[in-house]
Amino acid sequence: MIDFDTMVKKAKASWNSLHDQKKPVIFAGAASCGRAAGILPVIEQLKELSKKIPLDIIEVGCIGPCYLEPIIGIQIKGEPTILYANVQPIQAQELVENYLVKNDPQPDKAIGTIGEGKIEGIQSFWEHPMIKDQVRIVLKNCGIIDPANINHYLAMDGYQGLKQALAMKPEDVIEKVQESGLRGRGGAGFPTGLKWKFTRSEKEPEKYIICNADEGDPGAFMNRSLIEGDPHAVLEGMVIGAYAIGASTGYVYCRAEYPLAIDRFEKAIAAMKKHGLLGENILNSGFSFDIQIKKGAGAFVCGEETALIASIEGERGMPRQKPPYPSQEGVWGKPTVINNVETLGTVPVILREKSSWYTKYGTKQSKGTKTFSLVGKVKRTGLIEVPLGTTLRKVIFDIGGGIKEDKGFKAIQVGGPSGGTIPSAFIDETLDYEELTKLGAIMGSGGVVVIDEDTCVVDLAKYFLQFIQAESCGKCVPCRVGNKQLLDLLVKISKGLGNIDDFELLEELAFTISQGSLCGLGKTAPNPVITTLTYFRDEYKAHVIDKICPAKVCKDLFLYQVDAETCIGCEICRKRCPVGAITGEKKQPHVIDFEKCIKCDVCSTNCPAKAIRKIDKVSVKIVSN
Amino acid sequence: MLVINGNQVPYEEGKTILEIARENDIYIPTLCAHERLPSFGACRMCMVKVHGNKGFMNACTTKVKDGMVVTTESLEIKRLRRSIFELILSEHPSSCMMCAQAEHCDKFNSGIMKAGVITGCNTCPNKETCELRKISDALNFKTIRFPMFYKHLPIERNDPFFDRDYNLCIHCGRCVRVCQDVEGASILVFTHRGHDTKVGTSFEKPHIETDCKFCGQCVDVCPTGALSARNQKWYETPDEQVSTTCLLCDKGCRFQIDVKWGRMVGMRPDPEYKTLETGICVKGRFCLPVLLNNMDRLRFPRIRRNFKLYPTNWDEAAAKVAEIFENYPPSKIALYISPFLIDEADYLFTKIASDLEITNIFRSKEDLTNINKKGIKVLYTTEGLPNLDKYKSLEKIILQEVFSADGHDFADVILPAAAFTEETGTITTNHGIMTVEKVVKAPDLALEDWKIVAKIAQELDLSGFKFIETSEIQGEMKRLGIKGKTRGVEEHYLKYRGTAIADKVPDFKILIEARKERDKLW
């Protein structure tokens, strides 16, 4: 086995040669998000092209602004890489040809440059409005390096943290992680160093470490992106953790719906073994450790640590009551550390740098940075990383660019389906564990959904609850039955069938479910209801008392009507209506038959004059013939 | 120090709050906890407050610790428990519990109404043992604020022995745990997810197609009417419950038997008896009442006259046996001692044999070859034996049996014996000497085996047979240093005395027919 320093020297040389090589290099953002946006046909096209023009194509992970994908970067020797967004196959070929052959960097089509040097008319990518307020620590390598190439990771100071750790006493490693203030990024924010310390102090010598890569929140993709873009960081963190607590086996629990992430992990593990970074006697330290990958069937509850352990043991993914905590009795009944992907991905840099380096980011109690998936009605969506304590305003308006179509900003939902809905009034509050809890939300794994004025909070709460009640493991009464009753109540209210007593029932159920449930899923399930009920009570009242959905989302509470004044009689709506609910002559105002209309919204979206309105059902007296 | 509700209570490290509370007579409602099962924490009825903890803790999984201060009753706790219980009842056909007329209904509507579908307690087979009703009473429950939901699951009645109506299931998981942790069978599992979660076999197979042992443990731990033994429904509160030992094999399982109208109406493993945790079998759990309540039982002594068996009384029957014994030399007489006799009866047979100098004592079918070898002329057997007509030397056959088993039609004297549930005594099992308790009266003139021997001995003017109770026989055995032996009957033996259990218990026949091909045990 070659020694570590030689290994790094070689890796650095190979990384540098990639940038110094004569042949141009195309970096293609080929994580799942890029693939969904259509990067693979682009890559195919460029491969064809490479038969004519010499090119190297390298697949990298996601660099963040998902709304700009597919993204490619073109690097020619001596110049910074130029990133182009929203590329399609033909267009990509043109971009490459124009730049490589005609030497035209097409600044109008570029979104930024990466690397040293400047190209006229193109700003640095790091100055991009979505990027410039971010602090990329965990995501440092994502979108930059080839995740399947361990040399790239090594060239970026990879495994330096592990090397340092192995030279320290395990207790000191734990001490350092404690000093960094790192808290679990998987939800509850438990101090990572302390969790390791507890586990290490258990008498039972056989211990395990688990990387929780279940990521069940719908719409969350932070962990997936990190794995797909930089799997070695996560695995390095895991080896460090294993050394610190004294584990000789680790499990990566990854949902089977993440095939690319699993593939990245598998390749990374194989490469680690080849380089002596995993297996027997890691880096000649005498420490041995191995990692197995377990695929999860994709139940949300399997992200809960005790359910996850049951699932690894081949049982139904059902949580069990804590204590005993996994640190006392985890997988196979042995002391076990479970950490989130991002938590582990942060560990290497903590070991590599001085403690004070990491603690300079974040707030007093929430140190460092956190990734968030920014989605919903915001202009710039994608994966972001900001210091904990960043204001919502900065995230939504500076990074996210504000609300889509410049509509009104209503709220954000933080922490996934069982997070809380925070109204726009709290725009200057900050994203950190304490503040979010205070507002009734949770950090969760970091899903941020931006909600605009067109969203109905009853509908929103209903949507989240629908998900949660279907994902309940069914073990305990408050969660299994309570959430169903809660959902039914919301459905009833959204249909205009609620009555004033329902408020009491909603609150009673929220109390019972949150206080009575066994695991975090149930305990947090009513959060969307509790927060919307607290912050948007008037909107509930409108549904319950006035039978009005102010946002015009709850279909039972509004009707479509053609505004006779505005209608230009173009006949489009009449022709498109799937149920023939619209009548009207050419150039004459059209009329919608309420009773036939199925509220499919087709007429409204297609009307060139925007003459189709939603009106409150209660405002119309329907005379049935 | 441990404080519960302001009082210091004694405690043992390692026990749960619930266990300690029970030991100290502090009531905490529970539904999923069961003393024979590992705690599960699913019903959430047992929520209590532990000082210093923000939320509520469930008593059934939380271990006590020194310095703990626990509150089991408060307005807040009550609110939570009631609300949880309300949720449980919102999915359980509980209208009878809420009914304003319930008291009258219970008083005047004698007996449970038999119904195909359980719509409320008054059509529920387990009304009397239902734990929901007990908690409802304890919480003085009167209304449900939530809409009721009936699950419309198909009622499962296509298996032998027990029925399942999962519309009543409250998901306490006791059946799942008993099947997995006690029986080691894992037939019952949780299936589906979310609100659709249910209990059942994987892939909803009938139990007979799984490896279900029909041990009935799941039925016994079910707190509701979801699982019910088919042959013991509808009898309401038993008059009496008696515990005894099963004699169908050497395992020595203890049962608690429900008695009503002088008959065995139901049974369950004796909750007081821990060795059961090794598992019990379908014969004991389900077959016994059907087998022994059977109409085919022998009820009267009979004597052959003019080629026909006529009923008679015991005096005449005993005199007849005595007469036969006197007419043949002991060397031509053989006794067949069934392994299904209690130790005292077994001893009295050996005693009478030795008094009469009968040395041909057979205990297994193989021993029967001696009949031809020794030219045996009289066979006194305590269990029905096949092919007795093939032994040409036999001139007289005396059959002492519970059923008209094999050999009945060739017998000269029929002596109707009480079954082991109809006598008191001891048997030696794998667990050592255990007691057998008289649960019900033997039918008509049927008599305990040992009493029959004593009667015959009296007719023969033998002394030393004047016993009133089996305890006296035990005393004599002890004095003489005679110990009972295990009888070598293994768990999957298919007969009781000379009768195939399947012949008397139709459900058992279905089971062994279905399992014959794949289950080598039966």
Ligand SMILES: Cc1cc2nc3c(=O)[nH]c(=O)nc-3n(C[C@H](O)[C@H](O)[C@H](O)COP(=O)(O)O)c2cc1C
């Ligand atoms: C319903 C539920 C789902 C969860 N899903 C995840 C998940 O997908 N990924 C994750 O890392 N943690 C998840 N958690 C949190 C884990 O139970 C656990 O706290 C976490 O993995 C610990 O790692 P950390 O300390 O690094 O945050 C979930 C918790 C609950 C209650």
Ligand code: SF4
């Ligand atoms: S809270 Fe929900 S998911 Fe958690 S154990 Fe209870 S039923 Fe299962």
Ligand code: SF4
């Ligand atoms: S909403 Fe759909 S169904 Fe209704 S009128 Fe318009 S097109 Fe027709």
Ligand code: SF4
């Ligand atoms: S199990 Fe039977 S008795 Fe008990 S509440 Fe349900 S229906 Fe009533």
Ligand code: SF4
């Ligand atoms: S009868 Fe026994 S083996 Fe069959 S399901 Fe019930 S507990 Fe399991």
Ligand code: SF4
């Ligand atoms: S069938 Fe009975 S024992 Fe099994 S989970 Fe349902 S209520 Fe509990």
Ligand code: FES
């Ligand atoms: S008895 Fe404790 S949760 Fe059911």
Ligand code: FES
């Ligand atoms: S009708 Fe309700 S208990 Fe009889």
